[in-house]
Amino acid sequence: MLGDIITPDLFASAFRMATPLALAAIGGTICERSGVVNIALEGIMLVGAFAGVAVTLAFGSPWLGVVAAVLAGVAIAAIHAFTSINLRSDQVVSGTAINILALGLTGFLMEIMYGHPGTTEAIITIKPVFRFATERGSGTFFGVIWNWFNTIVLSHTPIVYGAIIIAVVAQWAMYNTRWGLHLRALGEHPRAVDTVGVSVVRGRWIAVLMSGALAGLAGANLTLEQVGSFTENMTNGRGFIALAANIFGRWTPVGSYSASLLFGFFDALQIKLQIFRGEINIPPQFFLMMPYVLTVVVLAGVVGRAVGPAAVGKPYKKG
Amino acid sequence: MPLLELREITKAFPGVLANDRVSMKLDKGEIVALLGENGAGKSTLMNVVYGLLTADDGEILVDEKHVKIKSPRHAIDLGIGMVHQHFMLVEPLTVTENIVLGREPGRFGVIDFATARQRVREISDRYSLKVDPDAKIIDLSVGMQQRVEILKALYQGARVLILDEPTAVLTPQEVTELFRVVRSLVDEGLSAVFITHKLEEVIAIADRILVMRDGAVVGETTPSATDEIGLARMMVGRDVVLSVEKGVSQCGDVVLSVNDVHIEDDRSLEAVKGVSFAICGGEILAIAGVDGNGQRELVESIVGLRRPTRGTIELKGNDITRANARASIEAGVSHIPEDRQRRGLVLEFNIAENIILGDHREPPAADHGIMHPKAIAELARKRIADYDIRTPSERVLADSLSGGNQQKVVVAREIGRNPELLVAAQPTRGLDVGAIEFVHTQIIRERDSGKAVLLVTFELEEVLSLADRILVIYEGRIVKEFAVADADAETLGYFMTGGGGSKLAEEQESKPVESSVAGGDK
Ligand SMILES: Nc1ncnc2c1ncn2[C@@H]1O[C@H](COP(=O)(O)OP(=O)(O)OP(=O)(O)O)[C@@H](O)[C@H]1O
Numbered sequence: 001m002l003g004d005i006i007t008p009d010l011f012a013s014a015f016r017m018a019t020p021l022a023l024a025a026i027g028g029t030i031c032e033r034s035g036v037v038n039i040a041l042e043g044i045m046l047v048g049a050f051a052g053v054a055v056t057l058a059f060g061s062p063w064l065g066v067v068a069a070v071l072a073g074v075a076i077a078a079i080h081a082f083t084s085i086n087l088r089s090d091q092v093v094s095g096t097a098i099n100i101l102a103l104g105l106t107g108f109l110m111e112i113m114y115g116h117p118g119t120t121e122a123i124i125t126i127k128p129v130f131r132f133a134t135e136r137g138s139g140t141f142f143g144v145i146w147n148w149f150n151t152i153v154l155s156h157t158p159i160v161y162g163a164i165i166i167a168v169v170a171q172w173a174m175y176n177t178r179w180g181l182h183l184r185a186l187g188e189h190p191r192a193v194d195t196v197g198v199s200v201v202r203g204r205w206i207a208v209l210m211s212g213a214l215a216g217l218a219g220a221n222l223t224l225e226q227v228g229s230f231t232e233n234m235t236n237g238r239g240f241i242a243l244a245a246n247i248f249g250r251w252t253p254v255g256s257y258s259a260s261l262l263f264g265f266f267d268a269l270q271i272k273l274q275i276f277r278g279e280i281n282i283p284p285q286f287f288l289m290m291p292y293v294l295t296v297v298v299l300a301g302v303v304g305r306a307v308g309p310a311a312v313g314k315p316y317k318k319g
Numbered sequence: 320m321p322l323l324e325l326r327e328i329t330k331a332f333p334g335v336l337a338n339d340r341v342s343m344k345l346d347k348g349e350i351v352a353l354l355g356e357n358g359a360g361k362s363t364l365m366n367v368v369y370g371l372l373t374a375d376d377g378e379i380l381v382d383e384k385h386v387k388i389k390s391p392r393h394a395i396d397l398g399i400g401m402v403h404q405h406f407m408l409v410e411p412l413t414v415t416e417n418i419v420l421g422r423e424p425g426r427f428g429v430i431d432f433a434t435a436r437q438r439v440r441e442i443s444d445r446y447s448l449k450v451d452p453d454a455k456i457i458d459l460s461v462g463m464q465q466r467v468e469i470l471k472a473l474y475q476g477a478r479v480l481i482l483d484e485p486t487a488v489l490t491p492q493e494v495t496e497l498f499r500v501v502r503s504l505v506d507e508g509l510s511a512v513f514i515t516h517k518l519e520e521v522i523a524i525a526d527r528i529l530v531m532r533d534g535a536v537v538g539e540t541t542p543s544a545t546d547e548i549g550l551a552r553m554m555v556g557r558d559v560v561l562s563v564e565k566g567v568s569q570c571g572d573v574v575l576s577v578n579d580v581h582i583e584d585d586r587s588l589e590a591v592k593g594v595s596f597a598i599c600g601g602e603i604l605a606i607a608g609v610d611g612n613g614q615r616e617l618v619e620s621i622v623g624l625r626r627p628t629r630g631t632i633e634l635k636g637n638d639i640t641r642a643n644a645r646a647s648i649e650a651g652v653s654h655i656p657e658d659r660q661r662r663g664l665v666l667e668f669n670i671a672e673n674i675i676l677g678d679h680r681e682p683p684a685a686d687h688g689i690m691h692p693k694a695i696a697e698l699a700r701k702r703i704a705d706y707d708i709r710t711p712s713e714r715v716l717a718d719s720l721s722g723g724n725q726q727k728v729v730v731a732r733e734i735g736r737n738p739e740l741l742v743a744a745q746p747t748r749g750l751d752v753g754a755i756e757f758v759h760t761q762i763i764r765e766r767d768s769g770k771a772v773l774l775v776t777f778e779l780e781e782v783l784s785l786a787d788r789i790l791v792i793y794e795g796r797i798v799k800e801f802a803v804a805d806a807d808a809e810t811l812g813y814f815m816t817g818g819g820g821s822k823l824a825e826e827q828e829s830k831p832v833e834s835s836v837a838g839g840d841k
């Protein structure tokens with residue numbers, strides 16, 4: 001049975017499951033590093049997912065859908081940026097409001113655009129980047145190796161690769177560029193940043209908008225590459241798991257990606273195990289629960305000692 | 320030709336006129352000292368010059384040209400650099416990152432760290448301000464951090480260096496070092512504005528002295544034309560007793576007894592290596608030492624913020640070794656922490672709230688979990704009056720008080736609680752001479768009413784004028800004990816810097832108990 005569970009497919013699926021989490025988590029990392037808590041990732045992702053499907057249905061191009069998802073994410077994030085940076089309101093309240101808004105807005109738009117709640121029509125999804133024959137010379141040793149490699153590494157859609165590239169580039173940028181240095185300083189001691197003549201408001205705005213773009217892209221991956229349609233509340237808590245992944249990853253992009261991969265692996269495993277639930281005889285809810293239990297365990301146990309940016313969540317007032 | 324000139328600068332905050340038509344000039348190569356009571360408006364004036372605050376009225380001239388300084392960036396571009404009263408360093412970042420922040424060398428947004436490090440080395444060599452460019456700020460001592468602040472201003476190309484109470488947090492050795500640096504900067508053609516409450520420093524370093532009171536300039540003088548007593552009078556408007564009178568200590572029962580404690584620091588290294596001593600009621604015991612020799616950990620473990628790995632701490636015979644902060648307050652320990660902003664206050668709370676912190680569960684502040692705002696406000700107003708906290712109301716946020724007035728809030732709360740044991744770390748940090756006189760009088764009054772006081776400070780003058788008995792701590796061990804009559808600054812300094820050597824420390828270790836029992840017990 002183990003041979004049926006531990007297949008190349010399981011690991012490939014882990015990467016797929018990890019992608020929306022990772023993109024949102026990296027968004028969360030950037031946002032929190034700048035000193036703004038972004039609990040709205042969930043809602044932004046949902047709006048991105050919807051915008052992607054709506055534009056694809058209207059114009060027939062999923063790539064246009066991706067662009068729409070990113071822009072929609074940026075637009076929603078702008079609300080969060082305005083309330084928390086300019087109006088200096090409580091960032092958790094603002095984020096929660098956006099999450100509720102996103103849920104209502106997408107449901108409402110479904111009604112007026114498609115005349116029904118629930119799920120949209122299916123769209124043409126974005127295809128994997130490479131397409132190599134799977135079973136080339138299977139049975140031989142190299143055939144098996146190739147098969148694993150092909151499935152795990154070469155079977156993915158563009159945004160899945162995109163997420164890995166974004167994680168690596170963001171990590172590098174955070175420690176090697178001006179933007180990164182300012183970002184790391186902003187969340188720790190905004191006044192110090194202000195006193196050397198760098199604008200706190202501008203730096204935080206950019207970070208929040210970037211997190212919106214990434215969460216929007218996460219939504220695009222979900223609908224345009226994975227599911228192929230939009231369902232109300234389809235993000236299903238992924239935005240919050242992404243926040244946990246950000247913390248588990250110690251507020252670094254590569255850390256966020258790795259943590260998301262762990263969550264993604266458990267999600268993939270959970271799905272895999274469901275097929276065998278007749279044999280193992282455990283209720284299916286148990287498996288569904290696993291990624292969330294893992295989140296709680298990770299947050300309570302492993303991350304108990306993690307320290308985030310010192311000034312995160314605190315509005316900055318000049319003078 | 321003045322490099323910087325201020326004309327009739329006026330700045331009001333709600334309820335306070337912080338700067339009232341202040342004018343001043345600064346020539347090239349000149350050091351002007353700005354002197355004044357807590358809340359006189361010194362920091363406000365300098366924040367206006369640095370572009371952090373905008374004046375309501377008045378003119379600023381740089382190189383005899385009118386300028387409107389709208390932001391720190393603008394001030395930096397004009398060649399104005401500032402070392403703030405509360406440091407502006409990002410703790411998890413490195414020295415180099417902090418220094419180049421905002422002006423990073425490199426192309427296309429990519430920082431060229433090799434060049435950055437190189438430039439930091441160049442400046443630090445040129446002014447012989449030694450630092451490790453790759454150290455994290457959080458691992459540096461306060462004196463080192465200040466060095467980084469000065470380097471930051473120099474890196475930004477400062478011609479005018481504003482130093483807002485730079486010596487408040489420094490040990491005497493570090494002060495000497497800072498003076499050397501400032502003089503060499505002035506020799507290179509820079510100018511400096513130096514804010515301090517220490518009159519002897521003003522006399523030692525300034526070319527010209529400007530005295531402020533209640534937001535306005537009340538006088539100008541030079542070091543040769545005045546002395547400390549004259550300055551104090553100009554500042555406070557009355558005669559100030561620069562060293563308080565105190566009678567002989569009446570040693571009562573032992574209040575605090577510390578027995579062979581070993582304590583680890585945050586990095587799990589042993590910071591206190593077997594220290595024993597006792598303090599009796601009616602006695603002020605001072606622990607003198609250079610920063611980083613274990614006194615912080617020792618204080619934290621006495622007040623319930625850190626657990627010793629070995630040994631016991633007793634308060635009036637009750638074991639408080641494992642007490643937390645709450646239990647420690649309830650047992651009768653008060654604590655004036657050395658860092659008022661990080662440990663002493665909740666800056667986002669108002670003065671009244673800060674004044675009842677720690678006593679917020681008990682009458683008069685609260686009964687059965689319900690707070691009594693009226694009683695709290697009343698208590699706060701009483702403390703504000705008693706401790707001369709300069710503020711328009713008890714509802715002002717602690718954040719908007721002047722540095723010295725923030726300190727007074729902490730002192731008012733901790734002494735006002737009427738504790739059995741007062742643990743005071745740098746209790747007069749940032750206070751003006753008048754306020755120091757007042758706090759010293761309060762501490763002596765605590766002693767005279769039979770309470771025990773543990774004083775931890777680098778200010779040798781404070782040690783010598785307040786303490787009845789002095790322990791010198793060096794590398795986590797008590798290396799020497801003095802009755803105050805036998806001590807002078809020079810001998811203390813000698814032992815504080817390890818002059819007695821490790822030999823003494825070992826001797827001490829072999830017989831820790833006998834040599835450190837309270838004088839009154841013998
Ligand atoms: N942001 C602010 N909001 C309201 N009032 C303020 C603010 N900053 C300063 N003040 C008030 O302005 C007055 C002058 O404060 P300032 O900090 O300039 O004093 P200072 O001379 O530097 O005193 P210290 O020696 O204690 O540091 C004080 O009464 C203070 O309470």
Ligand SMILES: [Mg+2]
Pocket residue numbers: 361362363404483721722723
């Ligand atoms: Mg000040």
